[in-house]
Amino acid sequence: MPLNFLAADRDSAGPLSETALPHAGPDSWRRPYRPGPWRVGAAAVTLLIAAYLLISALIIVLAGSPTGAFATLVAAAAVIAFALRLLRMGIWVSARGLRRVGLLWTQTLRWRDVSRVCTVQQPVKWLGLPRSVQGQAVQVERRRGEALRTLLTDHNADFLARPEAFDRAADVLEAWAAEHR
Template sequence: MWFRPYSPGPGRWLVIGWEALALALLAWATIRQFDLTGQGVKLVACALAALWVIGAHRILQMGAYVGATGLRIHGLIRSRTMSWRDVAHVRLHKASHRVGPWRIESGMTVLIERRDGSMVNTELWDQGIDFHSRPSVFRAVYHELRNRHLAAQNTY
């Protein structure tokens, strides 16, 4: 059984609404650009509505889920499941981006280091839509992941 150890932030609904608006604009532009009528309009509207429903579902599901056997990371495009045995470390990473000669700090993220040496990014970012105004929740989730990992290590 998987569960997300935090409630999603209200900003997810803002993102879903923004995507609906963007896809509606795309539908309008496509219909005007190609002079679509009748069935063409219905096809574009249904295709973009289906894309929005799938995307909205994935946005609502994004995050880190824990279970007795491991950790599951749901991203926008794909999901990854790792057993606790495969996880070497759960750590914080200070993220930054380079813009020319400047380095711009962008906050803390949670990274999962696997035993094979590879790193797995999570959707957990202290400045993200779930934690921006709730830094204590970000810290609690990080500690929950670390504690579950440590507890699982003690069982094998």
């Protein structure tokens, strides 16, 4: 079973190809990197909390309170949806454009609307927290309108302590932009 929310970065020779993702079609959205250990760990802890909620819902229903069990089941479903969305967050590319998936929103930009994708040195947020450190960021400049928020940083949940993965992902994004613009 292909897990299309986990991208294969085993093709380190160049941009993502069909050999790197044999299950992906020509117009499917692909993530040019794997989710980092911080993101996967947070999702695992969240799913552990959901498991405790499901067990407590079973105990509540056996105790004879179906409304309390239903509320706990709804909470467990929300926690599971949060964990899955947490794993899906990131940058996705296809022949159609660039997609930035956030926790509550998704923003898609067609390649013809992109003027440049580049890696810059700038202060970046550490794991998305208010604290800023000096690092690298991938930025997208639009042909018209305001620039997109920083796409990727080397200090976010996917690339913290993985500089090679950040460099590879930045190169893949720049290659996709150059090829499809």
